[in-house]
Amino acid sequence: MDVHPLPPLLHNQPQRIAGDVRALALRLRPDYAAVAVGYADCGTYGALDDVCAELGLRRLAGLHCYDVYGGAQQLEQFFADEPGTYVLTDFLVRSFTRTVWRELGLDRYPDLHETYFGKYRRVVWLAQEPDDELRSLAEDAARQLRLPLTVVETGAGGLERELATVLPA
Known part of the structure; x- marks a missing residue:
């Protein structure tokens, strides 16, 4: 498997995901017996499903990667308990300053904080491989967001299960 x-920053422009997946899949098809998509819907509102149907591809289940790591039912419960939940994965914890803070312009325009995050009430970190360094980074991200942090250790089992459903046997 290759x-x-x-680019991970496509998540900041989900309207581009389906087109970029299509282009990459078409480029890879001649060289591979099978191509699978390592995305959930990720904010494409079904556009990625349309590409997958068109090209006969499988993708990860769920509305977003949070469903993959934490399980769709658990995520639904997080949002039911507190609709103002901001979710982080290990990737987002590691790259928070770059992929969230700088990309949203909060490093240059701190007055946007309330506009972006004023309705959030907590941060939930779906910790796949928690360690002291990641915990510190998650705490820093929550502090920057001015929100309390809840850590939910998920491991990588959800991702492993989902990959098994999209990869050929």
Whole structure:
């Protein structure tokens, strides 16, 4: 199996995900017996499903990667308990300053904080491989967001299960 990643910042422009997945899948098809998509819907509102149906591809289940790591039912419960929940994965914890803070312009325009995050009430970190360094980074992200942090250790089992459903046997 080879992994051909798309830029993670596509999550900040989900309207581009389906087109970029299509282009990459078409480029890879001649060289591989099978191509699978390592995305959940990720804010494409079904556009990724349309590409997968068109090209006969499988993708990870769920509305977003949070469903993959934490389980759709658990995520539904988090949002039912507190609709103002901001979710982090290990990737987002590691890259928070770059992928969230700088990309949203909060490093240059701190007055946007309330606009972006004023309705959030907590941060939930779905910790796949928690360690002291990641915990410190998660705490820093929550502090920057001015929100309390809840840590939910998920491991990588959800991702492993989902990958098994999309990869050929």
